[in-house]
Amino acid sequence: MQYDSSTFGVVALAAYQPNWELFRAQLRSIQNQTHAHFQCLISADGGFADVRDFVTRELGGDERFRVIGFEERLGFYGNFERVLEHVPADAKWVALSDQDDSWYPSKLETLVPHLADVSLVAAQARVVRLPGNEVVTASTQRKNVPLDALLAQNQVTGSLCVFRRELLDLALPFPRLNTISQVHDHWLAVCAKATGGALVVDDIVQDYVQHGGNVLGEVGGRKSLAKSFEHVTALSRKFQGSSSPLAMLRTANDLSFGWRRVMADALRTRVAAGTPGLDGGVAAFETGHGWIPTSRALVTGLRSGDIALPCFVEFIAGVPVELFSRGGTSHKGSSNNRSSPVS
Known part of the structure; x- marks a missing residue:
């Protein structure tokens, strides 16, 4: 099928006690996408009323944005799984979103068309550090690798990827291991690589914001x-x-x-x-x-x-x-x- 500006999809955003200033910037960057045919589904892992009221107030009642909340807190990995479980059946694509980055306006317009050829496409980000938006690195420099190398070391950052909705039929429910290395984007990437294909492109589509509250961070270059x-x-x-x-x-x-x-x-x-x-x-x-x-x-x-x-x-x-x-x-x-x- 064709994946273009008329193709409906879902932005799946996992939220937990967000920094309101950063959250505002991220919401606005999603709202201002040139590919406008989407629903943004926000899963509040606690603090539902605060998140819902903030979204309503900041976005002026934009009906594309919907907040869902839960009594049980699941953490980062489980909250992404939970929001993906609520992606509607009529969506053709899914984009993952963190609560504290900033998308460039053409991000979805750039990435969605690649889904005509592969199950998942991921791009690059400029890494910036707060305060002051200091540029840590101009690009995350992710690359295309074979499945065994992708299993060994992830090349797909969740906030930089878009995938076909049908990938969820394979990926859900998420497998479990009690360690920080169980991450949703790594699992989704290998699912795509093993079936309909995964592609990493060189386009820089957002700022990846580093600050004291990051669950998983990005470093400039490889760890020593x-x-x-x-x-x-x-x-x-x-x-x-x-x-x-x-x-x-x-x-x-x-x-x-x-x-x-x-x-x-x-x-x-x-x-x-x-x-x-x-x-x-x-x-x-x-x-x-x-x-x-x-x-x-x-x-x-x-x-x-x-x-x-x-x-x-x-x-x-x-x-x-x-x-x-x-x-x-x-x-x-x-x-x-x-x-x-x-x-």
């Missing part, structure tokens, strides 16, 4: 090994309750093999057997993976630049636990027991 170590130490304290060597090894395994295994197993279960590229794409990370395809995928990715050195080192750190707990635990689909929305 020292920063990666600090990152694993902090996450180990949070998710394992300790920064002991064993706890850090478990954390490194969750961050590397664990989350990739969850996604690879879910793809193996949900994508039709014999789909071109599926076997080779998931072989390196699925439950019971052999070490030859795993080593080949990681080393090839490192040499080509598709996998950054700090990411490669996280996999190396995850090897000991992977060796002693082969198979791990299978992924768990998200619960269908959702609280009813308020709107």
Whole structure:
């Protein structure tokens, strides 16, 4: 089908205790899109009345914007899953939105037409830091990589992507692993790559705003090994309750093999057997993976630049636990027991 300015879609925005100044700027940037045929569905993960009243007041009753709220707080990952569960059936495309960025006016007009050829398209952002809108980097420099490299290291930022609504039939419910590495955009990207295709383009379509309240941030360039170590130490304290060597090894395994295994197993279960590229794409990370395809995928990715050195080192750190707990635990689909929305 044609994807053009007349094609209806949904902007899915996950909100939680937003910075009102940044939220205002983001809402206005969505409202001012040159592709105007959309509904913006805003899921308030708590604080429904405040978010609803703010949207109504700031946007002058623009009926394209609808706020839904829930009693149960699910966090960043679960809130994006929940808003996607409420995308109407007549939508042809979905664009993900954070609550604190700023879209350029032609973002949707630029990206939506690519969906005639692929299931998901992602672009680049200029990264700016508050206060003062200091430019950290002129482009996020995401790239097109094979499925195994995409599983290893995500190249798709949720706020920079648009995808066909039918991708949700495969992606929902989201798989689960209790770690910060379970992120909605990585999962959606590998779902698209394994089926109808994923494309990363060079267009810069928004400002990606960095500030003290970011759930997941962007850095200018690749993380250093020292920063990666600090990152694993902090996450180990949070998710394992300790920064002991064993706890850090478990954390490194969750961050590397664990989350990739969850996604690879879910793809193996949900994508039709014999789909071109599926076997080779998931072989390196699925439950019971052999070490030859795993080593080949990681080393090839490192040499080509598709996998950054700090990411490669996280996999190396995850090897000991992977060796002693082969198979791990299978992924768990998200619960269908959702609280009813308020709107």
